Each structure stands twice: as structure tokens, then as C-alpha cells.
Amino acid sequence: MKKQNVSEAVIRRLPRYFRHLTELNQAGVVRISSSALGKSMGLTASQIRQDLSCFGEFGQQGYGYNINKLLHEIGNILGMQAGxxxxxxxxxxxxxxxxxxxxxxxxxxxxxxxxxxxxxxxxxxxxxxxxxxxxxxxxxxxxxxxxxxxxxxxxxxxxxxxxxxxxxxxxxxxxxxxxxxxxxxxxxxxxxxxxxxxxxxxxxxxxxxx
Amino acid sequence: MKKQNVSEAVIRRLPRYFRHLTELNQAGVVRISSSALGKSMGLTASQIRQDLSCFGEFGQQGYGYNINKLLHEIGNILGMQAGxxxxxxxxxxxxxxxxxxxxxxxxxxxxxxxxxxxxxxxxxxxxxxxxxxxxxxxxxxxxxxxxxxxxxxxxxxxxxxxxxxxxxxxxxxxxxxxxxxxxxxxxxxxxxxxxxxxxxxxxxxxxxxx
The missing domain is CATH 3.40.50.720 (NAD(P)-binding Rossmann-like Domain)
Structure with a gap:
């Protein structure tokens, strides 16, 4: 995946996803659907699926996202494990x-x-x-x-x-x-x-x- | 002009215009073309004309923008004279x-x-x-x-x-x-x-x- 193919608007939403997912994680939520995540962030489910699809396949059709896994993956995309x-x-x-x-x-x-x-x-x-x-x-x-x-x-x-x-x-x-x-x-x-x-x-x- | 017709991206560029024009004004520049303003801000001339056209008619075809006047008008749009x-x-x-x-x-x-x-x-x-x-x-x-x-x-x-x-x-x-x-x-x-x-x-x- 080459970075130049991802729009700046999408990139700037990634830290927002990271913040929201961290809060959900801390609240003990394990799994969330794209529509529920969207609702809490003021975005549509399809917007979220589209944003994340820029970086690969996350979540399972009908099962939503595993929050821990998605957090780790977004953190990785953001370079937060790069030291x-x-x-x-x-x-x-x-x-x-x-x-x-x-x-x-x-x-x-x-x-x-x-x-x-x-x-x-x-x-x-x-x-x-x-x-x-x-x-x-x-x-x-x-x-x-x-x-x-x-x-x-x-x-x-x-x-x-x-x-x-x-x-x-x-x-x-x-x-x-x-x-x-x-x-x-x-x-x-x-x-x-x-x-x-x-x-x-x-x-x-x-x-x-x- | 109703605000809801203006996109957030355009609104968020207005303070950038205001900053740039303030710097140009302080440097003694009186008038600037949309292409020169665009060059200094990393935008195209047509982008600038399009942004500003959301708020009315600024500048004169072929004469560029009067910086003082545009600063005053953008400040006004931003509500900076609202007290x-x-x-x-x-x-x-x-x-x-x-x-x-x-x-x-x-x-x-x-x-x-x-x-x-x-x-x-x-x-x-x-x-x-x-x-x-x-x-x-x-x-x-x-x-x-x-x-x-x-x-x-x-x-x-x-x-x-x-x-x-x-x-x-x-x-x-x-x-x-x-x-x-x-x-x-x-x-x-x-x-x-x-x-x-x-x-x-x-x-x-x-x-x-x-």
C-alpha cells in the first residue's frame, strides 16, 4: 500500500478512530459494528468501511470490528509502534x-x-x-x-x-x-x-x- | 448568503487566507493576483477564486485583489468584528x-x-x-x-x-x-x-x- 494513494482527509480521520476506539476499549467494549462506531463519531457506516478499506481488510461482514485488533492495526498504520x-x-x-x-x-x-x-x-x-x-x-x-x-x-x-x-x-x-x-x-x-x-x-x- | 451552503473545507481555509494576507500586508504588498497568492499558499488560482466566490465578488478580473480590502472582508466573514x-x-x-x-x-x-x-x-x-x-x-x-x-x-x-x-x-x-x-x-x-x-x-x- 503506497501512502500517496490515501487522501489527507482519510489520514486525518485515523487518529480520531484511534481515540474513539481507545475510549470504547477502556469502557470494556470488545466488538463494534461500523454503524455503531459511525453513530458515536458522527460518520456513516459506509464512510467508515470506505476509510478503513484504504488500508486493507478489517472486520468481518456481519460481525463488526474487534476493537483491540483494529486499535493495534490503526496504531500500526499511524506509525505509533515505530519508536x-x-x-x-x-x-x-x-x-x-x-x-x-x-x-x-x-x-x-x-x-x-x-x-x-x-x-x-x-x-x-x-x-x-x-x-x-x-x-x-x-x-x-x-x-x-x-x-x-x-x-x-x-x-x-x-x-x-x-x-x-x-x-x-x-x-x-x-x-x-x-x-x-x-x-x-x-x-x-x-x-x-x-x-x-x-x-x-x-x-x-x-x-x-x- | 447562508452559511450552510459553504463547505467546512472552504471555511477552514479562510483563516489561512487571513494569515497569509496579513503577512503580505505587513510586508507592504498592496495588491496580489490569485495566481501569486495561490503560489505562496500551495493552492491553485482557480481554487482561490472558487473559495472566495462562495462569499461574493472580490477582486477585479485582471487586477487581482486589493489586500487591505480582502483582509477586511475575510475578517468580516469570519466574524472578527463581531465583538x-x-x-x-x-x-x-x-x-x-x-x-x-x-x-x-x-x-x-x-x-x-x-x-x-x-x-x-x-x-x-x-x-x-x-x-x-x-x-x-x-x-x-x-x-x-x-x-x-x-x-x-x-x-x-x-x-x-x-x-x-x-x-x-x-x-x-x-x-x-x-x-x-x-x-x-x-x-x-x-x-x-x-x-x-x-x-x-x-x-x-x-x-x-x-
Missing amino acids: HTAVLLGAGTLGRALIENFDFEWSGFHLMAAFDVRPEMLNQTVAGVPVLHIDQLEGYLKEHPASVGILTVPKSVAGAMADRLAEAGVKGIWNFTNIELNPKNEDVFVENVHFSDSLQTLSYMISEDV | HTAVLLGAGTLGRALIENFDFEWSGFHLMAAFDVRPEMLNQTVAGVPVLHIDQLEGYLKEHPASVGILTVPKSVAGAMADRLAEAGVKGIWNFTNIELNPKNEDVFVENVHFSDSLQTLSYMISEDV
Whole structure:
């Protein structure tokens, strides 16, 4: 199965399936029909069957999906068993919020270290993660290759930091800086969390028809 | 123009247009063709013309778009001049990161107050925003109606807090709890920022073909 044949819309629904199935699993549900899964997610049964058929054969006609098995398979498709590693750049309030609250391991990532420039941040650990000086980035990544660099730095240095990460060999950048990044190395994937896009969409939804 | 006729994909591109046009505006660009705008955003010119045509007539054949005017019009469509107000529930690390770093005013929102339960958080201000006890929520909202409630509380109380916000009359919930919310009042829009969905999508993109 080649990835380029799967639409981005389908890919972006996979983590939602993973979340829902995890919740069902935790609630003790063992097996679910595509129509029941669809109902709980606001999708049609045929949409779900169509999405999953992009990746192979799951479930049995008339028997629904074994939740444990489907979870494992979706996790596998998402690369969650691939042993991904990450470093975080910018241990400010948002960076620390991610380090302290976000469950990287649940998503299949090991967060190895954070980097900053402010002397008061350095040589300490945040929730067990060491904070190093940004000058150490390239040396550190040579010893500890990272799959992904997380950018929670100020906008003004976002582009330069993205280039350094790409240069040092990360495969992806998780970008919280609200800047569109175009790292020089075009093989690096950039995934954006644009808070303002999300809030402005909500603004649209709650505003009167114009 | 009725909103229900516009697809969600188009709506979600509007904030991206707004961001790009803001950057162009700040760089001193006055007018841009749909093909140049498209190139900078990774879209085709016809896609851009089609998106914007959902909302009326913008730009002049052969003259491109006046950036200032288009910014104003997109901002208007997004409801950014509607005087939206917000309260934030959960002044933990992530809540404080939003209060301190996120530019609510730029997105057309005034963040009025934050609410928490932890005594050490109360009766202080974070970046000028007062932190009140959650017991004061309903009384506060009666005096200061909020368009939107922002949820940065623990998962375990997310559903209950969403119901209280909906009951107290908010029109939308900006949800960071990684829980799917179904507030009892179905007129309340929920906009989710699911960090794990985003990271897992990146995980997919950087993993080898399976």
C-alpha cells in the first residue's frame, strides 16, 4: 500500500478512530459494528468501511470490528509502534505545557530533550525532560537522532530553527509558531497547530449569517 | 448568503487566507493576483477564486485583489468584528500558556476572565486576566455574557464544564481537553484542538509505507 494513494482527509480521520476506539476499549467494549462506531463519531457506516478499506481488510461482514485488533492495526498504520523520538525547541509557557501535560508516549513518541536560550531555563528538567542550550542542538541530535522537532519558539526565530532541525536530519516538524514554514529540505513534513485558525473557524460558526 | 451552503473545507481555509494576507500586508504588498497568492499558499488560482466566490465578488478580473480590502472582508466573514468575548476554564499550564501567548484580540476576541478551583490560582491576574473560582462562573457570565468558553481543564471534568458553559449561554466551546464533547444544548458549536490527532498525523507522514 503506497501512502500517496490515501487522501489527507482519510489520514486525518485515523487518529480520531484511534481515540474513539481507545475510549470504547477502556469502557470494556470488545466488538463494534461500523454503524455503531459511525453513530458515536458522527460518520456513516459506509464512510467508515470506505476509510478503513484504504488500508486493507478489517472486520468481518456481519460481525463488526474487534476493537483491540483494529486499535493495534490503526496504531500500526499511524506509525505509533515505530519508536519515534522528539526534541522540543522553546521551553516557554507553551513548551512547558506540552512537556508537562501532553502524553507523548500514548502517541508513540519519546520526548528526549528540550532546548532554550534563556539561562534561567537551562540545566534543569521539566517533568523529567532535560532543558539544554540551543547551541547544543546539533551535537545532541548527532548522538540522539530525533524523528521530529517540536517548535514552540517565538515567530521571529521559527524559520531559522526549522532550517536547523531539517539540516540536523529530523523527518518532521510539529509547528506551533503560527508561521508557515518552508524548510530548505523538502523531504521534511511540517504539521501545523494553528490556534488562531481554529478560533477563527469557531468565530465564523457562532457569528450570524452575513 | 447562508452559511450552510459553504463547505467546512472552504471555511477552514479562510483563516489561512487571513494569515497569509496579513503577512503580505505587513510586508507592504498592496495588491496580489490569485495566481501569486495561490503560489505562496500551495493552492491553485482557480481554487482561490472558487473559495472566495462562495462569499461574493472580490477582486477585479485582471487586477487581482486589493489586500487591505480582502483582509477586511475575510475578517468580516469570519466574524472578527463581531465583538466576541471569551472565558477560559482551567488556568493550569496550558491555560496560562494561552492567556500569556495567544493573541485573542487579533482573532477578534476579548478574553474577560479565567476560572479555576485551586486556591493558589485564585484572586490573581495572569497577563492582566483575573482568575476567579469556578463557583463564580454562572454569576459572572450573567453579568458578562461570553460568546465562547475555552476548556483547558482535565479530561475528567471536561463534559461537566461543557454542560455548564452551554447552560450559561455560550455559543461556542473551544476544546483543548482531547475529549469529544456533546453538550446537551445542540446549538453550541464545539471546535476542537486535538494535539494528539495532529502529532499522530505527523507520525503517519514520517513513517515508512506499510
